[in-house]
Amino acid sequence: MIIGIDIGATTTRAVALEGSEIIGMETVRTTDTQASAHSVLDKILQNIGRDSKDVEQIAISGGGARRIGETILNLPVARVDEIRAIGLGGLALSGKQKALIVSMGTGTALVVAFEGGKVIRHIGGTGVGGGTVEGLSRRMLGTDRFEVLEEMAEKGNASKVDLTVADIAGGPVGIVPAEATASNFGKLRTDASKDDVAAAIFNMVSQVIGVVTAMAAKGYNLEEDVVLVGKLIQSKKIAEVIRQVAELFQMKLCIPGNGEYCVAIGAAKAICQSMKT
Ligand SMILES: Nc1ncnc2c1ncn2[C@@H]1O[C@H](COP(=O)(O)OP(=O)(O)OP(=O)(O)O)[C@@H](O)[C@H]1O
Ligand SMILES: [Mg+2]
Incomplete structure (x- = not known):
């Protein structure tokens, strides 16, 4: 074992x-x-x-x-190097031979894996992640309990806080539909409720991760093989917003069960491999 x-x-x-x-x-x-x-x-x-x-x-x-x-x-x-663990774990959980694996934890890391894990590369990431949800909420909403925040975000209306493309242009612009975000928090006024702000925080974090992922997927021709792991993607609200981004950029998402165990699984798999060779 x-x-x-x-x-x-x-x-x-x-x-x-x-x-x-x-x-x-x-x-x-x-x-x-x-x-x-x-x-x-x-x-x-x-x-x-x-x-x-x-x-x-x-x-x-x-x-x-x-x-x-x-x-x-x-x-x-x-x-075991965490990047290698993310790569091997993401492939094992998704059953894929190649993938862009996005590890959504406190922060967010992007890893590409090819040839069943023979090639694994850290391609970047963003400091926007679950820690951002908790930190901003602590200051702006007086709590950092994730389950409470998610409930607030479900009730809230982000369009009271985020400036949409329609707000600026009155309709769609190029590939961007009218309801897409033009500026996260761009419309925040004192009349927004705490629930609305929670919804906007979830929106911003999910959209940043979603857009960074889409750009990376296009750069590596992996639009059909995007695997999202880490605890943060277990959130229904976060997953819902990222799915909207994915639709806009035409990428196909795989959100495997037990994705929060990706790194632990990948680390164990790496050792299994090295024992066999
Ligand atoms: N019930 C929940 N559902 C979804 N996300 C949650 C839940 N509870 C906490 N989180 C989020 O998960 C984040 C932590 O994720 P995870 O446990 O994968 O990170 P980590 O591995 O400790 O961090 P890192 O990989 O960045 O070192 C927290 O910052 C929080 O925002
Ligand atoms: Mg982690």
């Missing part, structure tokens, strides 16, 4: 892999990197009813991986 651990900025996740089968998944909040890695490992072993003796290797990835020592619970640790 191989355990893949992803120490993200917000969350630490683990998966247990036996052969190519996932036999367990577990999540804890990232507090202290070493402590969070310990605790997620404890938790996953307990839940699948296994002992640390059953673990051949621990694969560790994510932003916090660098701060982990050589062993956890006396088990050897192999570090």
